Amino acid sequence: MRVVNAEQMRQIEEKAIYHYGIPSLLLMENAAWAVVEEIRRNIPNGKEGLNRRKAVILVGKGNNGGDGLAVARHLVFQGMDVTVLLFAAQKEFRGDAALNLRLFQGTTGKLFVVEGEKQRRLIRLALAQADVVIDALFGIGMRGALPSLIEEYVDEVNVAPGWVVSIDIPSGVEANTGKVYRTAVRAQTTVTFGLPKWGLFLGEGPEYCGRVVVDPISIPESYLMEEGISTFVLMDADVRDIIPIRQLKGHKGTHGKGILVAGSKGMSGAAVLAGQGALRSGIGLLQIVTPLGIAGEVDAGITEATVWSAPGADSLNEEAWPVILKQAEKAKALAVGPGLSQNIDFVSVLEEILKNISCPVILDADALNLIGLDSSLLALRSGRGDLILTPHPGEMARLCQCSIEDIERNRLEIAVAKAVEWEAVVVLKGSVTIIASPDGRAFFNPTGNPGLGTGGTGDVLTGSILGWLAQGVPPLEAACLGVYLHGKAADALAGEFGWSGFTASEVANQLPKVRRALELKGLEGKRG
């Protein structure tokens, strides 16, 4: 599914309004109804349904507030006890929002204009009693920090016991950056309209939006598939289509040979974990090149792989190149980096790999740190389009010679710019990993959870991408598939363990189960 910034969303809405003559009021009504439906789905539905349940709706002066007022009217009609808190004078409302204010005033719902501190106690009481709190303060029109009076009430919302729904985007989260200045509404659910907004995946946005529900609000599908939009969120259906289909007569040769260059003294585990990631993703043959000093440990740690030692007691050096070159013959993919350590003598090997390896290459971990000493080396592979980089923000900062804060503030822009510059797929890891393509497209990954923040999970990811590449999946798709399933594996484990206490090898072991679940989900639809 495409993901847009505020300007792109406005253009799409304007097209729908002007080309098809769809009145904006209709879009607002559809938006409101999408929120009402979500509330009906989520409020425990006893005999009484929504009847006599309490809703508090915080309304700003823009169209987001207009949506909130339309929701308020519908909830009154559903029998709810509705209190609207207006955070602007009535005369400030314009157009569709003003009309919805008038319509709400024709109902039995309660309306308060919030002017300052004096209603604080009353509002606190209403929030404490509300089954549902609806945030319609600001939508995609907000820039900068929330006004201070509103901030104080947002803090009250964030401690209210009821279920909090944000309309379009949590108020206080900037639509294009996900930036939160001081505070923002912490929603359990965000119902967003047309297409999801960048801010739901960037900055602090993911911490505030809760579960995201997307409703097309009757904007024509063709506009939502706008070619000019180059940011996407990965979804089950897209990713499932990438999974290669196994042939009945397939064998380890056809399932692809992959080379993993990994490990150093004290970090043999990284080679083992990356190897598990590759094997659990279905690689045909895995060959690990590792320093002589730890080859025995790696060999013992991963029985299914063949292990080739290169000179070096602690870490690989320039003498590793002939070993790699020999093994890489007929390989379908090569990954270098997990647990490698930063032996400066290995830089020349990385140069050789970039220049001379004919299959797709993944650079990870210490390979990235070594390349970070002179990232212009990446130009050695220009024109090939088969390079994948998997940096976390620290490695990306070294590669880009900037601070981690710079990376985190501009994740999307930097990932895309560097993917284009380096002609590489850039997998910028984080709570929402971004996969950027050399053609300028970017994909947000919605799977995964903080349980992945433990040693070795990055190695498993690199191994998994290697596994998919070896099976013939093209680089961009292999990166998307690897990242998505890796997150899914963690989500499956979180079902059992919560967000901590599962290990990287468990993530690897879970990979085929989540891949299978995804395949079966696809079959269900086909069998009807």
Ligand SMILES: NC(=O)C1=CN([C@@H]2O[C@H](COP(=O)(O)OP(=O)(O)OC[C@H]3O[C@@H](n4cnc5c(N)ncnc54)[C@H](O)[C@@H]3O)[C@@H](O)[C@H]2O)[C@@H](O)CC1
């Ligand atoms: N355009 C359309 O056709 C539709 C828009 N919809 C809704 O409309 C929203 C966008 O509406 P608007 O463009 O009116 O924008 P908002 O409702 O987000 O509010 C913008 C208002 O807030 C002010 N503002 C911005 N930043 C501020 C700050 N930091 N402090 C104080 N005031 C600030 C602006 O000057 C403007 O008056 C969407 O998010 C969505 O909820 C929906 O009704 C669906 C259809």
Ligand SMILES: [K+]
């Ligand atoms: K909102």
